[in-house]
Each structure stands twice: as C-alpha cells, then as structure tokens.
Amino acid sequence: MNNYMLSIDTKEKPEKKAIRFITNTRYPKILMLILTIILAYMIFSNPVVSNYINNLKIGGYLGMFIAGIFFTFGFTTAFSTGYFLTLTPENIYLAAVIGGAGALIGDLFIFKFVRLNFMDEFRRLKNTNAMKKAARIFESRFLRKFRTYLMYAIAGIIIASPLPDEAGVIMLAGLTKIDARVLAPISFIFNSLGILFLVWL
Numbered sequence: 784m785n786n787y788m789l790s791i792d793t794k795e796k797p798e799k800k801a802i803r804f805i806t807n808t809r810y811p812k813i814l815m816l817i818l819t820i821i822l823a824y825m826i827f828s829n830p831v832v833s834n835y836i837n838n839l840k841i842g843g844y845l846g847m848f849i850a851g852i853f854f855t856f857g858f859t860t861a862f863s864t865g866y867f868l869t870l871t872p873e874n875i876y877l878a879a880v881i882g883g884a885g886a887l888i889g890d891l892f893i894f895k896f897v898r899l900n901f902m903d904e905f906r907r908l909k910n911t912n913a914m915k916k917a918a919r920i921f922e923s924r925f926l927r928k929f930r931t932y933l934m935y936a937i938a939g940i941i942i943a944s945p946l947p948d949e950a951g952v953i954m955l956a957g958l959t960k961i962d963a964r965v966l967a968p969i970s971f972i973f974n975s976l977g978i979l980f981l982v983w984l
Contacts, residue, residue: 820861827865851885857947864945867981875982883975890970943977
C-alpha cells in the first residue's frame with residue numbers, strides 16, 4: 784500500500800511535464816509564442832466571447848487603444864489580433880487609427896525601454912547556416928542603398944502583420960541607424976494598416 788502511494792506521489796504531473804518540455808527546448812520563447820496563438824484562437828473562436836466583445840457598451844475605443852498597445856508585444860499579439868478580428872466597429876478607419884496610436888506607444892516602449900524579449904533567440908537563429916547563407920545571397924544581389932530600403936519595407940510588413948513587433952523593431956534598431964522620430968511614423972502607419980485589415984475582415 785505504501786509503495787503504491789509513493790508511486791502516485793512521485794509521478795510527474797502533466798503540467799510540470801509540459802513546463803519542463805518547453806524550458807528544455809532550444810527555442811522556448813518561440814514555442815511559447817506558438818502556444819499563445821493556439822490559445823488565442825481557441826478563446827476568440829468561441830461565439831460567447833465574440834458576442835461579449837461586441838456587446839460592450841462602454842470603453843470601446845479605450846479597448847481598441849489598449850488592444851493596439853498589446854498588438855506590439857510578442858506574447859500578447861495573438862490575443863490582440865483575436866480581439867480586432869472579432870470586433871465589428873461602426874467606423875473601421877477610426878478603430879484602425881486608435882489601435883495604431885496604441886501600437887505606436889507599444890513600439891516606442893519596446894524601442895526605448897524594454898530589453899527585447901526575442902533578441903537572444905534571433906541572434907541564435909542569425910548564426911544558423913540557413914540564415915548565414917540567406918544573408919550572403921541578400922548582400923551579393925542587392926545594392927547597399929536598396930538593401931536599406933528593403934530592410935525598412937520588410938520591417939514595416941512585420942510591424943503591420945500579427946507577428947510580434949519585436950522582430951521588426953530589432954531589424955530597425957539593430958541593423959539600421961533609425962531613431963524614435965523616424966520609427967514613430969513607420970510604426971503608426973504600418974500598425975494602423977495592419978489593424979485596419981484585421982477589423983475589415
């Protein structure tokens with residue numbers, strides 16, 4: 784009997800096993816990002832959640848602004864995306880501008896004050912053979928000035944997309960000499976366009 788009880792106590796719980804699996808992987812933050820996307824999909828695909836969001840009588844624009852802020856951060860991007868996809872505002876352009884203003888605040892916060900969450904893993908990815916080969920092809924086929932414009936375009940697309948803005952901001956902050964005054968309009972325009980696309984769907 785005692786041996787049976789001991790075997791139950793020493794058996795690892797599923798949640799602990801899941802945590803250990805995540806922490807032991809080579810890219811734990813990227814795996815966590817994928818899990819947040821799955822969780823956000825499960826939450827916002829629920830009709831009850833959709834009805835609740837669209838029946839809110841107060842704080843609608845404030846909610847858009849806050850969702851815009853969270854649209855920029857890696858582990859909250861999926862939930863913000865789900866919110867904007869679920870939302871049916873009366874004026875989609877106003878919603879995009881308000882959300883874009885919130886996203887601008889988030890990007891400036893990332894750019895100036897936050898130690899970028901994904902920097903270590905992006906550096907690790909940068910040192911892989913595939914990324915090194917891609918960098919050599921990129922540098923050999925494009926002129927230096929064109930590479931800069933292309934970098935801005937790629938970063939802008941990342942910022943506009945539901946991907947974490949950290950990636951786009953890392954590209955601009957780490958690979959160019961951009962400052963906050965240049966980042967601000969890029970962030971606002973591309974985030975507003977991205978949010979406009981989400982609420983339009």
